[in-house]
Amino acid sequence: MLKAPPLSVYVHMPWCVRKCPYCDFNSHTAPTSIPAEKYIQALIADLEHDLPLVWGRPIGSIYFGGGTPSLFPASHFATLLSAMRARLDLRPDVEITLEANPGALEHDSFTAYAHAGINRVSLGVQSFSGERLMGLGRIHGSDDIDRALQSLSAAGIANFNLDLMYALPGQTPAQARHDVKQAINAGPAHISYYQLTIEPNTAFAAKPPVLPADDAAWDMQQAGMDMLAAAGYGQYEISAFAQPGMHSRHNMNYWRYGDFLAIGAGAHGKITLPADGVVRRYAKHRHPQRYMQGAEGGGWLAEKHVVTDAELVFEFFLNQLRLKGGVNIDDFGPRTGLQWTVVEARVQKAIDMGLLAVFQQRVRPTDLGWKFVNDIQQLFLP
Numbered sequence: 001m002l003k004a005p006p007l008s009v010y011v012h013m014p015w016c017v018r019k020c021p022y023c024d025f026n027s028h029t030a031p032t033s034i035p036a037e038k039y040i041q042a043l044i045a046d047l048e049h050d051l052p053l054v055w056g057r058p059i060g061s062i063y064f065g066g067g068t069p070s071l072f073p074a075s076h077f078a079t080l081l082s083a084m085r086a087r088l089d090l091r092p093d094v095e096i097t098l099e100a101n102p103g104a105l106e107h108d109s110f111t112a113y114a115h116a117g118i119n120r121v122s123l124g125v126q127s128f129s130g131e132r133l134m135g136l137g138r139i140h141g142s143d144d145i146d147r148a149l150q151s152l153s154a155a156g157i158a159n160f161n162l163d164l165m166y167a168l169p170g171q172t173p174a175q176a177r178h179d180v181k182q183a184i185n186a187g188p189a190h191i192s193y194y195q196l197t198i199e200p201n202t203a204f205a206a207k208p209p210v211l212p213a214d215d216a217a218w219d220m221q222q223a224g225m226d227m228l229a230a231a232g233y234g235q236y237e238i239s240a241f242a243q244p245g246m247h248s249r250h251n252m253n254y255w256r257y258g259d260f261l262a263i264g265a266g267a268h269g270k271i272t273l274p275a276d277g278v279v280r281r282y283a284k285h286r287h288p289q290r291y292m293q294g295a296e297g298g299g300w301l302a303e304k305h306v307v308t309d310a311e312l313v314f315e316f317f318l319n320q321l322r323l324k325g326g327v328n329i330d331d332f333g334p335r336t337g338l339q340w341t342v343v344e345a346r347v348q349k350a351i352d353m354g355l356l357a358v359f360q361q362r363v364r365p366t367d368l369g370w371k372f373v374n375d376i377q378q379l380f381l382p
Helices: 034-051 074-087 112-118 132-133 142-154 173-185 214-230 249-255 289-298 307-322 329-336 344-352 367-371 373-378
Strands: 008-014 058-066 089-100 122-128 160-166 190-195 234-237 239-241 259-266 268-273 278-284 301-306 356-359 360-364
Touching: 034 074, 034 259, 034 268, 034 289, 058 074, 058 234, 058 249, 074 089, 074 112, 089 249, 112 142, 112 289, 122 142, 142 344, 160 214, 173 190, 173 214, 190 214, 214 234, 249 259, 249 307, 259 278, 307 329, 307 373, 344 356, 360 367
Parallel strands: 008 058, 008 259, 058 089, 089 122, 122 160, 160 190
Antiparallel strands: 190 239, 234 239, 259 268, 268 278, 278 301, 356 360
């Protein structure tokens, strides 16, 4: 029987100082003056409109993503979070994450953001090398990273993530290891360590840079994972490493196939409606100007659809197979409304191939399977 899973809120802040050549997110080059107040009021109105979808459901996490949310002053986050507290059932220990770039803290220190209600930060470092950062088209340098880390420390925000990429243009394995060492020395609670990929419809796709060979990229990945493990960062998801007890609650809710209310330009949401027996996905209008028109322009919603049974199966396994702990069998029925029997044959095929194993109501990738997660996920395609 379909049941409402844990619920998070995602808020999209769509502007950046400059769009990075590898970025395929819904981000827009910021105008000379961001219409911050108008955008915040649009977010509150959008939230008001969506409230009937989530009445009475507690919120475990809020994530401000982008774009570059730290382009907005701390006072605007205080306004928005106050509006959320008045309208939503926020858990007392709700995790509230702000994405920030080291070169885009124009408005406020992290102390100001902490006073506004932010209690977790995800800092887009990507590399500690000035040369590698230039190759990525980033607007910050190593000095900006140092200042951002000092600001985090002064604010007392110990729960922070560093985004770190490897296999960058011109990068050597030794340089990648140095980046990981620098990240560990910064003392974050969480590190996201992932390979640069060339996505369609990006500047890098139109004019691809020369990237390290596959063998070198593999060496960077393995060496980085070994260094993180030695420093006490446990891998709990394909690209996520955390100190004990410091997993990202927001991302864990995604990967466990929870629900997320989405507000903001281009934000994508997923809501389970047990009374209707359906799971619904939806997206808001992508362009900030169209989004800010709100009700006057016919609403914020750009698209919505009911997730089919075949899509539910694929989405469930696509997400939970990213986790080191694997798939929770007991989650399948409540989060899809389907019987486990509809996937037993495909699970058994992966077991027979040596890619999955069953352990205490969990279906986990084996050591071999962890190297071929994409292949396992393809077994559950519609």
